[in-house]
Amino acid sequence: MILFNGQPADFIPAWDRGLHYGDGVFRTLKVKSGQPCAWGDQYAKLERDCAALALDCPPEKQLLQEIRAASSDLGDCALKIIISRGVGQRGYAMPGRAVPSRMLFASPLPDYPASRWEEGIILRLCQTRYGHQPRLAGIKHLNRLENVLARSEWEDPAIAEGLMLDLDDQIISGTMSNVFLIRDGALFTPSLDQCGIAGVQRERIIRAAHHLGITLNIDRIKLNSIDKFHGGFVCNSLIGLWPVARVNDLDWPVSNLVRDIQAWLDRHG
Amino acid sequence: MILFNGQPADFIPAWDRGLHYGDGVFRTLKVKSGQPCAWGDQYAKLERDCAALALDCPPEKQLLQEIRAASSDLGDCALKIIISRGVGQRGYAMPGRAVPSRMLFASPLPDYPASRWEEGIILRLCQTRYGHQPRLAGIKHLNRLENVLARSEWEDPAIAEGLMLDLDDQIISGTMSNVFLIRDGALFTPSLDQCGIAGVQRERIIRAAHHLGITLNIDRIKLNSIDKFHGGFVCNSLIGLWPVARVNDLDWPVSNLVRDIQAWLDRHG
Numbered sequence: 038m039i040l041f042n043g044q045p046a047d048f049i050p051a052w053d054r055g056l057h058y059g060d061g062v063f064r065t066l067k068v069k070s071g072q073p074c075a076w077g078d079q080y081a082k083l084e085r086d087c088a089a090l091a092l093d094c095p096p097e098k099q100l101l102q103e104i105r106a107a108s109s110d111l112g113d114c115a116l117k118i119i120i121s122r123g124v125g126q127r128g129y130a131m132p133g134r135a136v137p138s139r140m141l142f143a144s145p146l147p148d149y150p151a152s153r154w155e156e157g158i159i160l161r162l163c164q165t166r167y168g169h170q171p172r173l174a175g176i177k178h179l180n181r182l183e184n185v186l187a188r189s190e191w192e193d194p195a196i197a198e199g200l201m202l203d204l205d206d207q208i209i210s211g212t213m214s215n216v217f218l219i220r221d222g223a224l225f226t227p228s229l230d231q232c233g234i235a236g237v238q239r240e241r242i243i244r245a246a247h248h249l250g251i252t253l254n255i256d257r258i259k260l261n262s263i264d265k266f267h268g269g270f271v272c273n274s275l276i277g278l279w280p281v282a283r284v285n286d287l288d289w290p291v292s293n294l295v296r297d298i299q300a301w302l303d304r305h306g
Numbered sequence: 307m308i309l310f311n312g313q314p315a316d317f318i319p320a321w322d323r324g325l326h327y328g329d330g331v332f333r334t335l336k337v338k339s340g341q342p343c344a345w346g347d348q349y350a351k352l353e354r355d356c357a358a359l360a361l362d363c364p365p366e367k368q369l370l371q372e373i374r375a376a377s378s379d380l381g382d383c384a385l386k387i388i389i390s391r392g393v394g395q396r397g398y399a400m401p402g403r404a405v406p407s408r409m410l411f412a413s414p415l416p417d418y419p420a421s422r423w424e425e426g427i428i429l430r431l432c433q434t435r436y437g438h439q440p441r442l443a444g445i446k447h448l449n450r451l452e453n454v455l456a457r458s459e460w461e462d463p464a465i466a467e468g469l470m471l472d473l474d475d476q477i478i479s480g481t482m483s484n485v486f487l488i489r490d491g492a493l494f495t496p497s498l499d500q501c502g503i504a505g506v507q508r509e510r511i512i513r514a515a516h517h518l519g520i521t522l523n524i525d526r527i528k529l530n531s532i533d534k535f536h537g538g539f540v541c542n543s544l545i546g547l548w549p550v551a552r553v554n555d556l557d558w559p560v561s562n563l564v565r566d567i568q569a570w571l572d573r574h575g
Contacts, residue, residue, distance in 0.1 A: 039320045039321075041320065046320060047319065047320055048317035048318060048319060048320055049317060049318060049320045049325065050316065050317060051308045051310065051315060051316055051317055051318045051409065051411070052308075052411070053325065054454075055325045056318065056322065056324045056325045056388070056390075056448070057332075057388070057448070057450075058328075058448065058450040058451065058453070058454050059327075059328035059448055059449050059450060059451055060450075060451060060454050063326075065396075090451070090455075091458070115396060117396065119325070119326070121325075122454075126413070127334075127384060127386065127411070127413045127416070128416075128457075128482070129450065129453045129454050129456075129457035129481055129482055130457050130458070131454070131457075131458050140320065142320070142321070142396070144395070144396045147396070147397075165441060166439075166441065167439075168437045168438050168439030168440075168441075168442070168501075169437050169438060169473065170435075170436075170437030170439075170452070171437075171473075172434060172435065172437075172452075172455065173437075173451060173452075178451055179325070179326070179327065179328055179451075180328050180449035180450070180451045181326075181327040181328060181329075181398065181449070182327065182328055182329060182359070182442060182447055182448075182449045183439070183441075183442075184327070184398045185323075185327050185329050185391075185398050185400070186359075186441065187398075188397075188398035188399050188400075189360070189398075189399070189400050204438065204440075212398055213397070213398055232437075
């Protein structure tokens, strides 16, 4: 089911600035029995992303009610929230009295093979790079052509995810996920101050590392240093965490550290 | 009037990838008595931009018919064409049998004061920068948050346009226009191989310079070299050409060179 500003709808206004400029932000999350998972983190991130684009964030209570309504016929589902600048006229200037559009999309949960959680995935190196744009870095906004082009580089369903670099050969993220690497029992994840999306699941894993006493480093990571790592995983709010079994001709085992974080995420679902 | 895939519509499908990812391209052009101006250039650019994103470009004949239909009640008007990847499902992967969406939006021509063409405009320096992304540079795609944020920096209607730089302090363009500068009777315009939109009016002015025997340089232009120039103008397909009367504390006269190009554009409308 789709809700547009609270009403069931299969269509949105043609002059919505989300379409014309990608002028908005979004969230994708898992709903279990009508309850959005990790909602506190999700709403806090939505508020921050809206603020970064000077968008009014809808009240939490309103969103929670609408999430329950949108997911009512599916039960457990994937839910996407889009908050756009709303309907505008021709031209980049923001309308004087812009009323943001609030769009909720409920979909069946993706049906991934269990091996992705158990044995791990093949992570493919993408040619499409992230450009640097510190003003928009980290925000889950609607300008996602880089991710679309990176994801279009392969069709083989055996490849679960692609690894994206920036223009300086630094590892940034998957096309739809954040990335963590492991070395000597410590976790490393790319800093996202120039590009990429800082997802909620990334935040939760940083928290998990803290609770589990695992050293965590947020840093620039060059692709040519990847063979110094012994393992890694990708994460997002729908998949949770997939260990990386193979990347860039390296075979990685699934370590106890990865299993500990998977278990922590399951416990704090 | 709005046409969605040839049919009058005020709404578009909520799952259109233009909304979700900005996965598409657009054109804005002037229509006079049902005829799109500079159509040969406009369609050629639309074809190139579609090809750059692996989108099927609609046939020229179909678009021309629909432009006439969309503009029939307005006569002279501004017309925006959006070609998006079409309706998709959740996720960045392109749908196997994607059918691009074709959207035409006819609007009244903007009512700018005549002084903008005659005495010229104030060009304001924007804080929002273009990030570098060579894969997307020059393409008029739907990921336009940089332009939106730059345009949101001022509300004073006396300021007609904002000047956007890249992260290296290089002059790139206006928020909705391309920029040309003048020195010693020669024209200079920024190279757009790292960011920015290479508009049709920019192409036409490059052609005008060739026909008028004016030396034209496409190059990197640092902001701190702007006081070496004696004049300039901004251009797009709706406004034609506005001389810059004031930028960054410099006052510029409107030279004969500018008037010659304005006249050439009018003759080749």
